[in-house]
Every structure is written in structure tokens, then in C-alpha cells.
Amino acid sequence: MANNAKCIIDAKNIVKIYQNGSDELKVLDDVTLQVFEGDFTAILGPSGSGKSTLMNILGCLDLPTSGQYLLDGLDVLKASDNELSGIRNKKIGFVFQKFNLLPRLTALQNVMLPLLYRGISESEAMERAKQKLTLLGLEDRLTHRPNELSGGQQQRVAIARAIVGNPDIVLADEPTGNLDSKSSQDAMEIFKELNQQGNTIVIITHDIEVAEQVNKIFYIRDGKIYNDGGKGVG
Amino acid sequence: MKLKQLLKLVFINITQNKVRTFLTTLGVIVGTATIFMVVAIGAGGEARVNEQYAKLNVGTIIVMPAARGKVADPLTKKDALLFQESENVARAFPLLRGNGSITYDNFSTNAGFQAIQPGFQDSNHLTVQQGRALVEDDEKKKNKYAVVGAELANTLTDGNPSGIVGRSISINSRKFEVVGVYNPVGDSGTGMSYDDSAFIPYTVGEKYLLGTRANPTIIVQATGLETVQSAIEDITNILNETHRAGGAEQFRILDAGSRLVAAQESARTMSLLLLAVAAVVLIVSGIGIMNVMFVTVKERTREIGTLKAIGAKKREILGQFLIEAVVISLVGGVLGVIIGFAAVPLLKYFELPALPSISGILLGLVFSVITGVFFGFYPAWKAAELNPIDALRYE
Ligand SMILES: Nc1ncnc2c1ncn2[C@@H]1O[C@H](COP(=O)(O)OP(=O)(O)O)[C@@H](O)[C@H]1O
Ligand SMILES: [Mg+2]
Numbered sequence: 001m002a003n004n005a006k007c008i009i010d011a012k013n014i015v016k017i018y019q020n021g022s023d024e025l026k027v028l029d030d031v032t033l034q035v036f037e038g039d040f041t042a043i044l045g046p047s048g049s050g051k052s053t054l055m056n057i058l059g060c061l062d063l064p065t066s067g068q069y070l071l072d073g074l075d076v077l078k079a080s081d082n083e084l085s086g087i088r089n090k091k092i093g094f095v096f097q098k099f100n101l102l103p104r105l106t107a108l109q110n111v112m113l114p115l116l117y118r119g120i121s122e123s124e125a126m127e128r129a130k131q132k133l134t135l136l137g138l139e140d141r142l143t144h145r146p147n148e149l150s151g152g153q154q155q156r157v158a159i160a161r162a163i164v165g166n167p168d169i170v171l172a173d174e175p176t177g178n179l180d181s182k183s184s185q186d187a188m189e190i191f192k193e194l195n196q197q198g199n200t201i202v203i204i205t206h207d208i209e210v211a212e213q214v215n216k217i218f219y220i221r222d223g224k225i226y227n228d229g230g231k232g233v234g
Numbered sequence: 235m236k237l238k239q240l241l242k243l244v245f246i247n248i249t250q251n252k253v254r255t256f257l258t259t260l261g262v263i264v265g266t267a268t269i270f271m272v273v274a275i276g277a278g279g280e281a282r283v284n285e286q287y288a289k290l291n292v293g294t295i296i297v298m299p300a301a302r303g304k305v306a307d308p309l310t311k312k313d314a315l316l317f318q319e320s321e322n323v324a325r326a327f328p329l330l331r332g333n334g335s336i337t338y339d340n341f342s343t344n345a346g347f348q349a350i351q352p353g354f355q356d357s358n359h360l361t362v363q364q365g366r367a368l369v370e371d372d373e374k375k376k377n378k379y380a381v382v383g384a385e386l387a388n389t390l391t392d393g394n395p396s397g398i399v400g401r402s403i404s405i406n407s408r409k410f411e412v413v414g415v416y417n418p419v420g421d422s423g424t425g426m427s428y429d430d431s432a433f434i435p436y437t438v439g440e441k442y443l444l445g446t447r448a449n450p451t452i453i454v455q456a457t458g459l460e461t462v463q464s465a466i467e468d469i470t471n472i473l474n475e476t477h478r479a480g481g482a483e484q485f486r487i488l489d490a491g492s493r494l495v496a497a498q499e500s501a502r503t504m505s506l507l508l509l510a511v512a513a514v515v516l517i518v519s520g521i522g523i524m525n526v527m528f529v530t531v532k533e534r535t536r537e538i539g540t541l542k543a544i545g546a547k548k549r550e551i552l553g554q555f556l557i558e559a560v561v562i563s564l565v566g567g568v569l570g571v572i573i574g575f576a577a578v579p580l581l582k583y584f585e586l587p588a589l590p591s592i593s594g595i596l597l598g599l600v601f602s603v604i605t606g607v608f609f610g611f612y613p614a615w616k617a618a619e620l621n622p623i624d625a626l627r628y629e
Binding site: 056059061062081082085086088089090094096100101102103104105109113114116117118119121122161 | 235236238239246247250536537539540541542543544545546547548550622623626
């Protein structure tokens with residue numbers, strides 16, 4: 001990684017505590033991490049270690065209990081609700097384990113949606129969505145609804161939707177968790193390819209095989225982050 | 235997101251669940267159809283009242299005996315002349331009324347007859363469609379002539395009154411020659427239908443039909459609507475003067491204008507009552523919409539989470555679900571108006587006067603939209619306020 005690359009994610013001392021009655025559950029404990037432009041990063045950890053919680057915070061879906069978070073230099077903790085929506089729309093592309101496509105929309109309409117929320121015209125959104133779906137080999141599935149597509153195809157539609165708006169970063173939470181091994185491998189190839197084209201990608205996973213295919217790994221255990229397999233603090 | 239795109243999204247969601255959409259609209263259909271019909275019936279009712287009283291002289295005052303049968307100290311022709319001296323009275327006519335069997339061409343019916351002075355016809359808009367009216371000469375010569383009301387003429391001739399003029403009818407077995415038939419005038423405001431009566435000269439009624447039992451009513455025409463009350467006071471004073479034995483108490487004084495106002499008011503009250511019923515139906519249908527929208531929001535919780543993740547703002551989520559509720563209720567509203575229109579002939583068949591109107595259509599549609607907005611807002615707001623992570627986790 002080049003030292004002069006732009007810092008996209010700059011999170012410092014992130015703490016997330018869930019209050020459960022009088023019980024306090026510290027799910028993220030002083031997490032500090034940075035992701036640079038062009039990185040292909042994995043956050044690896046066992047189930048329940050706080051990976052999704054971390055991704056929700058990095059993806060501006062949730063706010064930390066304390067800490068500091070700059071996304072592309074912007075202080076997320078000071079943003080209003082509306083501004084957070086705008087940040088998610090323009091700067092972040094999400095890929096979910098369960099794909100999260102809208103069931104009544106076609107593949108094309110699903111991919112157009114982030115652009116439409118940005119106020120881009122229908123014709124331009126359609127053009128750009130088609131282009132991304134073609135890039136992912138789905139040019140003959142444009143008018144299919146999610147239930148007419150295989151799991152691997154649905155995840156490719158979801159990846160197209162994540163990258164259609166040229167976000168600063170793609171956040172994928174267990175993107176291969178619901179896929180068979182062939183489709184998983186296809187999805188990983190797509191992520192590699194997208195990274196080579198310059199996309200910054202963070203994959204969250206509990207699967208060591210997935211994590212081995214990226215350039216940089218953060219380990220997470222019990223809400224603490226390490227970057228050397230858990231032997232010392234990163 | 236542009237409004238057009240939001241509408242498209244709503245359209246997709248609504249059309250892909252047609253059964254749900256239709257079931258939700260049912261209540262609104264009924265509510266809107268009811269409002270439309272209520273307005274139509276209300277308008278029809280008021281039109282009927284106005285038509286009924288169109289020929290009614292609102293300045294008419296009726297002075298009649300308070301009790302049926304013989305009165306110790308009855309009204310007289312002279313009283314009518316005395317009333318006419320009041321500055322608030324334009325004209326006053328004595329009138330003898332009776333009921334009896336009227337026979338024409340071997341056909342008998344029970345109807346009213348009224349003995350009148352010729353001037354009475356003018357002041358009560360009685361004009362002839364055939365033959366001639368009663369004249370001063372008939373009064374003087376005590377001609378046994380009769381002019382028949384439009385409806386009575388129809389009844390006697392089985393709907394074909396053209397040949398009745400020149401023929402004779404008998405009223406309580408006394409023969410009269412029919413010299414004319416009046417045009418219909420509707421409600422007389424005097425409690426007796428002119429259209430369903432036979433009219434004879436006053437002097438003839440006194441002499442042949444009622445004789446000493448004659449117990450006149452006096453029809454007074456005030457100089458205007460605003461002088462009716464003063465005229466009634468004058469009449470009361472005169473009666474107290476001239477009928478010392480029983481005074482004004484033995485007579486009833488009615489004014490026709492107040493009857494019209496009462497009829498109009500009762501038509502309006504009826505409309506309001508029906509409108510309230512329609513409003514209740516719409517409220518119930520609105521609660522139905524609210525229920526369905528809550529279920530919809532719950533069903534789509536994860537979708538809402540996804541929309542938020544890809545950048546939907548709160549107001550866009552709110553807008554989407556609110557528009558969905560409004561479109562559903564508007565569809566119901568349009569269907570309701572169409573069904574209301576289709577029901578108008580049915581209402582007429584049941585003799586309910588129905589007058590479809592633009593204002594009925596607008597009121598129905600406006601109410602359906604208000605229902606959608608009002609009852610759709612809370613579920614839509616709930617959807618907008620969902621926490622994105624909770625929504626995404628929702629199974
Ligand atoms: N909303 C919440 N309220 C309480 N506890 C939560 C909530 N969300 C997550 N947790 C807890 O936080 C821990 C980490 O969860 P999560 O971040 O989903 O882990 P992972 O994605 O690594 O499996 C778990 O123990 C989970 O039960
Ligand atoms: Mg997880």
C-alpha cells in the first residue's frame with residue numbers, strides 16, 4: 001500500500017456499549033483502524049465478536065458510544081440524520097449476507113435505486129445500472145425479480161447496486177455467508193477485480209479462506225481489534 | 235428521490251399486491267359512495283322542497299278554527315274585509331272547505347272541495363290549463379260551476395282530463411258543471427292540497443254544500459314576508475275585538491313561510507345526519523387503512539432498513555408510505571364515486587330524490603384523500619423513524 005494513499009476510514013477509540021436493562025455489554029472496546037483508498041481489507045473474527053456492529057458504525061448506520069470517526073475526512077459523529085443518509089448514499093456501498101434486494105423490483109430497478117435516491121434522472125440511472133450489471137455478467141437478467149435469480153446472481157446484483165454510485169468504499173458483511181463454495185469463489189473474484197479497478201473494499205467475515213484472499217487483515221475478538229492474528233494490539 | 239420515481243415505486247408496490255390493495259379500498263369505496271349519494275340525496279331533497287313550495291306565496295297566513303266541527307262564534311266574510319283594512323295585509327279571502335265524495339262518469343273518489351272568491355285564484359297562483367277560472371259573475375249568480383285541481387282531474391278521468399270541461403261532476407250528490415282545470419301548484423302551505431281539490435264559488439258553497447255548517451277559513455296575504463308577524467298581530471287584535479265570546483284563542487293562525495323554512499331545515503338536517511353516517515364509515519375505513527399500512531410496514535421492515543442503507547432519507551420513506559396510503563384511498567374514492575353514480579337510478583327507483591353533483595364528487599374524493607393522509611400518516615411516520623440497524627436485523 002502506498003504511503004501517500006488517501007485515508008478513507010479513520011476510526012479512533014471506537015467504543016460501543018449496548019445497555020440491556022442494568023447490564024452493560026461492551027461490544028466494541030477501543031477499536032482503532034484505518035482503511036486507505038485502494039485497500040482490499042478483511043475484518044476477520046468469530047461469530048459474536050462484534051464484526052457487524054463495527055460495520056454498522058463504519059457504514060454510518062449506527063453511532064458509537066464514544067470515539068472518533070472520520071470518513072473521507074468528514075466527521076460522521078457531527079452529521080445530522082439527513083446528512084448521514086446522504087453519506088450512505090454517495091460514499092458507501094453495502095453488500096449484505098442476505099443480499100437484501102427489494103423483492104418487487106427487477107434486478108435493473110434494484111441497481112438503479114441508489115442513483116434515484118441521489119436525484120439522478122431515470123434514463124441516466126438506467127444507463128449506469130445496465131453498465132454495472134453487464135460488468136457483472138447479468139446483462140440478460142435485467143428484468144428478472146430476485147426470486148427468479150440464483151443466490152450467486154442475487155449477490156452479484158447486490159454488488160452492482162453497491163458500486164453503481166462509485167462510492168468511496170464498499171462494505172460487505174459476510175457477503176459469501178449464504179452462497180455455495182462455487183458462488184463464493186465467484187463473488188471473491190468479482191471483489192478482487194473491482195479492487196484492481198480501484199475500488200476500496202472491506203469484507204467482514206468469519207471465514208479464514210475468504211480473508212486469505214485480501215491484501216490486509218484485521219482480526220477482531222471480543223470487541224478488540226488486532227492486526228497480527230491476535231497476539232498483540234495493532 | 236424525484237416525486238415521479240417515488241410514485242413509480244408506490245405503483246410497483248401497490249400493483250404487485252392487488253388483492254391487498256383491493257381489500258383495503260373496500261371501506262373507502264363504501265364511504266365515498268355513501269358521501270356521494272348523501273350529497274345527491276340532500277340536493278335532491280332540497281330541490282324537491284323548493285319545487286314543492288315554488289308556487290307558495292310565503293306571505294300567506296291562514297286563519298282557521300282551532301277545533302274541528304262547529305264553532306260557537308265562527309269566522310265570517312266580514313272578518314276578511316276587516317283584516318284587509320290592516321296596513322300589513324294585502325288581501326284576505328274567506329274560504330269554505332269540505333270533504334266528500336266526488337263523482338264523474340260513474341267514477342267516485344273522496345276529495346276535498348273549497349268554496350272561494352275569484353280573487354283567491356290570483357293570489358294563490360291558480361291558473362287554468364283548460365277552460366276558464368271562476369269569475370265575479372259566478373259568485374254573484376251563484377252559478378253551480380266548478381274548476382278542478384290538476385291531480386283531481388287526472389284521478390277522475392283516469393289520467394286523461396282533456397274532455398272534462400263542459401261535463402258535470404257531483405260533489406256530495408250535487409251537480410256542478412266543470413268550467414276549467416287548474417295547472418298544478420304543489421304544496422299550498424294551507425294544509426290542504428289545491429291540486430287534489432275541486433273549487434266552487436264561495437256563495438254556492440254557502441248555499442248548497444255547507445249551509446249553516448259553514449265554518450270559513452280566511453286566507454290572508456301579508457304585504458310582504460317581513461310584515462307577516464305584524465299582520466298576525468293585527469289579525470289577533472281584530473279577532474279579539476270582533477269575536478268577544480271566544481276571542482282569538484278559538485282560531486289557529488298559521489303562516490306558510492315558516493312551513494317552508496321548516497321543510498327546508500328538515501331536508502338539511504337529514505343531509506347532515508346522512509353525512510355524519512358517511513363520515514363514520516370513512517373513519518372505520520381509515521382505521522382499516524391504518525391497520526393494513528402497519529402490517530405493510532412490519533412486513534417490509536427489512537426493506538426499509540435496506541432503503542435507509544442505500545441512502546433513503548426519513549422524509550422519502552415517510553413520503554413513500556404516505557403516498558401509498560393516499561393512492562390506495564384515492565383509488566377507493568374513485569371507485570366509490572363510480573359506484574355512487576351507478577346507484578342513483580336505484581335510489582330514484584326507491585323514490586329517494588337523488589341529484590348527483592360535482593360537489594358530491596369532490597367532497598367524496600377530498601374525504602377519501604383526507605382519510606388516506608390522516609390514517610396513513612402514523613404508520614408512514616413509524617416506518618420513517620425505524621432505526622436502520624434494527625430494521626436490517628428484522629427477520
Ligand atoms: N442491538 C443489540 N442489543 C444488544 N446486544 C447486541 C445488539 N446487537 C448486537 N449485540 C450483541 O453484540 C455482540 C456482537 O454482535 P455482532 O456485531 O452482530 O457480532 P458478529 O457480527 O461478529 O457476529 C453479540 O454478542 C450480540 O449479541
Ligand atoms: Mg455479523
